[in-house]
Structure formats: structure tokens, C-alpha cells
Amino acid sequence: MKEGEVVMFVYKINAAMTVAAIKMIYQATAFDKDLTVPRLATMLAHIPLTVSAWQGKQLIGFARYLTDFEYSAYLSDLAVLPAYQRQGIGRHLLKIGCDYLGCRVTIALRAAPTAKTYYPQVGFTACDHLFRLPRAIQLPVNKLPSITVTAQAKISGQQLAQIFQAAGLRRPVHDLGRLQRMLNNATFIYTAWQGTELVGIARGFTDGAYVGYIADLAVAKSFQRQGIGRQLLAQIRRDLGPQISLLLLAASEAMTYYPQLSFQQDANGFTQLRQW
Structure with a gap:
């Protein structure tokens, strides 16, 4: 050859x-x-x-x-x-x-x-925005007063658009069909609620054996700094198990947030960015 x-x-x-x-x-x-x-x-x-x-x-x-x-x-x-x-x-x-x-x-x-x-x-x-939670690190799962975190709730593309807007995340919020497909094709979706109000979401993918990738972590601005994001990530870590390494791309404003949750900035990250 x-x-x-x-x-x-x-x-x-x-x-x-x-x-x-x-x-x-x-x-x-x-x-x-x-x-x-x-x-x-x-x-x-x-x-x-x-x-x-x-x-x-x-x-x-x-x-x-x-x-x-x-x-x-x-x-x-x-x-x-x-x-x-x-x-x-x-x-x-x-x-x-x-x-x-x-x-x-x-x-x-x-x-x-x-x-x-x-x-x-x-x-x-x-x-330099790639962060990783190694397999050996666990996050404590603590109940939050008046907040329910679940992996069982079904939400719509409209609800996803609303939580993205409430959190200030740049996402295609005017393309509800695309948002619905983002939900449909996710491996896991964890949502946080105060009563019937959706106040946070974590969405991502896993192969069930080695790696999980968190595509979105969004908490409404009026509910931030209450531990909701931490709780969403902790329940993902608990449910996926210690054999899974978790990774995510952090927004610029969240670069100091993830190290507080034991995520490690990875020096070997690369991206090919979307055009729209």
C-alpha cells in the first residue's frame, strides 16, 4: 500500500x-x-x-x-x-x-x-473555554428550598426559548422548530422549577459509558446565585455515574463559575464554531 x-x-x-x-x-x-x-x-x-x-x-x-x-x-x-x-x-x-x-x-x-x-x-x-469534571469528582446533591429539579419534565421549544431569554443566553430563540429539535435530540434534560415556573435547565448528551457533554446550562437571572446551576449539574453527575467524564464549553462570563464547582479548565480544547 x-x-x-x-x-x-x-x-x-x-x-x-x-x-x-x-x-x-x-x-x-x-x-x-x-x-x-x-x-x-x-x-x-x-x-x-x-x-x-x-x-x-x-x-x-x-x-x-x-x-x-x-x-x-x-x-x-x-x-x-x-x-x-x-x-x-x-x-x-x-x-x-x-x-x-x-x-x-x-x-x-x-x-x-x-x-x-x-x-x-x-x-x-x-x-480555553473547555471545562471538564473528571470521573473521580462527585458533586453533593442538596435540596433547595422551594426549587424542584427533575429529569422527568417535558418542555416545549417555546419554554426553552423563554428560559434562554430569561437567562440571557444567546440561542436561536426565534426558531422554535430548531429549539424543539434540540430538545428532542438531547440525551438528558434536567429542569428546575419553582412551582410551575421553569427557572433553570441543563441539556446535553452522553454515550452512557465514557463521556457526557453539557450543551446548555441556563438559570433565569432572577434565580441566579441560589445554587440552582450547581444542583442541576450535581444531579447530572449523580445520575450518569462516576464512570462518566463531564465536559462543557463555558461562556466568557462563566469562566470563573465552573472552577467553583470542581470543573477543571482544559488546556487541550478545540472548537469549530457554527456560522449561525
């Missing part, structure tokens, strides 16, 4: 991949994962978007995304077998994924330290 022969590879979106094939690639690329079959199977069952590269019937690389297909995405893995690296396969996997998600979605990722020079070459920009 000659270097640069990318034409011999086939790229597929959401093609079936086996646990054995995924595990082989993780092992070959020294990914830091607990590679038990149940966790890998859970991961594969809960990924909304994968792009894979094949040589014949052999899986040689893949990218997997957690996303709502409307506003936010997290690239949780990009892996190519060592024998096939430096042939443009990773670049093709990223381009296909980015094209599929389109210009409406911001893609965030946490690069391996050895890959920090790679992602700027493929359209990503270094970002």
Missing part, C-alpha cells in the same frame, strides 16, 4: 461497527479507556453519529460525535489504526462529519496532548 492512496478507502456514516473492531483500534492507538465489552457495547448503542473508514471489510478508523444535529456537538473520539495514519484518513473522517453536521453546529473536542498541533491543520481552533 503506497502512502497517500486514500482512494482505496471507503467512508461511511453510521455504519455498523463491532465491539471487537472498536476495541482493536482503541488498543492499537493507546486510548485511555476501560475497554470492557459491556462499556463498549453501551457506547456504540448511544452514539448518534459515527463516521468510519474501511479497507474492504476491515474497520481502520472512526470518528464519533455526541450531538443534537442542530446547535452543539462533541467529538468524543478520532482514531485511526497506526498502519493507516498519515494518509489523510483522519482529515477525511473529520470533513465528512463536519459536512454532515453543517454550519449550524459548533463542534468541540478535547485533543490528546500529542494531537494539539494536528487539529489546527484540519480547521479547528484552540479554545
